[in-house]
Amino acid sequence: MVTRPTTWIPAAKGDRLQDVDTPALILDLDRFETNLARMRAAAASFQVRLRPHAKSHKCVEIARRQIAAGAIGICCQKVGEAEVFVNAGIGDVLITNEVVGERKLQRLVQLARHHPNARLGVCVDNVQTARRLGALCMAQQARLDVYVDLDVGQNRTGVATPQEAVELARTVVACPRLTFMGLHAYAGNAQHRRGVPERRAAVEAATRKAAETRAALRAADLPCEVITGGGTGTFIYEAGSQIFSEIQPGSYVLMDVDYARNEQDQNAPRFEHALFILATVMSQRGDRATLDAGLKAFSTDAGLPAPTFTGWQVWSVSDEHTVLQRTGDGPSIKLGDKALLVPSHCDPTVNLHEWIVAVRKGAVEAVWPIDARGAFF
Numbered sequence: 001m002v003t004r005p006t007t008w009i010p011a012a013k014g015d016r017l018q019d020v021d022t023p024a025l026i027l028d029l030d031r032f033e034t035n036l037a038r039m040r041a042a043a044a045s046f047q048v049r050l051r052p053h054a055k056s057h058k059c060v061e062i063a064r065r066q067i068a069a070g071a072i073g074i075c076c077q078k079v080g081e082a083e084v085f086v087n088a089g090i091g092d093v094l095i096t097n098e099v100v101g102e103r104k105l106q107r108l109v110q111l112a113r114h115h116p117n118a119r120l121g122v123c124v125d126n127v128q129t130a131r132r133l134g135a136l137c138m139a140q141q142a143r144l145d146v147y148v149d150l151d152v153g154q155n156r157t158g159v160a161t162p163q164e165a166v167e168l169a170r171t172v173v174a175c176p177r178l179t180f181m182g183l184h185a186y187a188g189n190a191q192h193r194r195g196v197p198e199r200r201a202a203v204e205a206a207t208r209k210a211a212e213t214r215a216a217l218r219a220a221d222l223p224c225e226v227i228t229g230g231g232t233g234t235f236i237y238e239a240g241s242q243i244f245s246e247i248q249p250g251s252y253v254l255m256d257v258d259y260a261r262n263e264q265d266q267n268a269p270r271f272e273h274a275l276f277i278l279a280t281v282m283s284q285r286g287d288r289a290t291l292d293a294g295l296k297a298f299s300t301d302a303g304l305p306a307p308t309f310t311g312w313q314v315w316s317v318s319d320e321h322t323v324l325q326r327t328g329d330g331p332s333i334k335l336g337d338k339a340l341l342v343p344s345h346c347d348p349t350v351n352l353h354e355w356i357v358a359v360r361k362g363a364v365e366a367v368w369p370i371d372a373r374g375a376f377f
């Protein structure tokens with residue numbers, strides 16, 4: 001495999017946070033571990049399997065720690081991500097997505113063939129892909145777990161009806177080297193609905209459809225061992241549904257500004273912001289301070305990042321700059337100071353960085369590669 005030469009590492013173990021080169025992605029280890037422990041306790045209390053989504057962090061070390069904290073494996077969204085994690089020794093990976101195109105299908109089956117002891121799963125929503133996967137696995141003597149993707153409200157991917165699910169599951173079962181596992185029923189439409197009643201209602205609708213589809217599968221003598229779904233915004237509803245057996249939240253471990261805008265359900269654990277962008281004040285005039293991190297250091301699809309201190313607001317963002325404007329009482333800022341921003345959306349922000357600097361109480365404990373950065377194919 002071709003690797004990208006990297007010449008720049010923002011920090012080394014033992015550095016102080018204020019000496020980390022910028023812009024840098026920072027992980028607050030105490031908060032990260034709190035999030036791991038809270039999710040572990042929540043999954044255990046509902047007796048569901050926890051399979052966190054690694055598309056949020058793309059980092060093998062974080063995946064290892066999630067598994068050490070009770071997860072049975074991880075989810076990925078792309079074959080390229082699955083290659084990174086499986087090759088790094090993560091033994092149970094589910095691609096919560098359709099894989100279409102001969103090159104990608106070949107890579108997926110090759111990965112399964114090279115790792116016969118790993119569990120590798122994939123979603124399908126059409127008969128052609130299921131048949132092609134079955135044929136490739138047969139030719140390569142490989143095995144794959146297959147989940148029928150059910151559209152439970154997002155209108156993105158997935159079969160629309162229980163009848164379609166039955167037909168597709170039959171196709172999967174007919175392929176000796178594919179194991180039909182059950183349903184993937186992710187309610188992406190529900191995660192960021194701000195109010196608790198709206199999120200709960202959307203998952204109730206998703207659960208009804210998943211239950212109806214499972215009943216149709218069982219009536220057709222098709223086993224449906226697993227129903228997997230749920231994200232940070234809703235996993236307690238899936239987990240408490242008695243229908244879902246597995247949850248796949250991703251953002252909880254890092255927590256961004258956008259998720260913090262959701263109304264908190266009193267029955268759900270509270271997750272801490274653990275991910276930050278560290279930036280340096282590179283220009284300062286009066287009530288304006290300009291940071292050396294912009295659109296190439298964080299995403300803005302979900303709005304602007306938020307400073308961790310009061311009295312200053314993000315006023316403008318460009319490719320390599322963020323301008324802060326004083327809006328009230330807050331710390332004075334001078335040239336060369338360091339500032340922490342909470343990203344508005346963790347997944348696309350992480351994907352911009354080579355490294356994540358793991359910090360505890362102001363000191364760098366480790367620097368981990370974002371191993372699956374850019375693996376979007």
Ligand SMILES: Cc1ncc(COP(=O)(O)O)c(C=O)c1O
Nearest residue numbers: 053096186231232248249250251
């Ligand atoms: C299929 C699937 N599962 C799980 C997740 C995790 O969601 P979140 O990061 O909102 O917890 C996502 C996120 O988009 C997803 O697409």
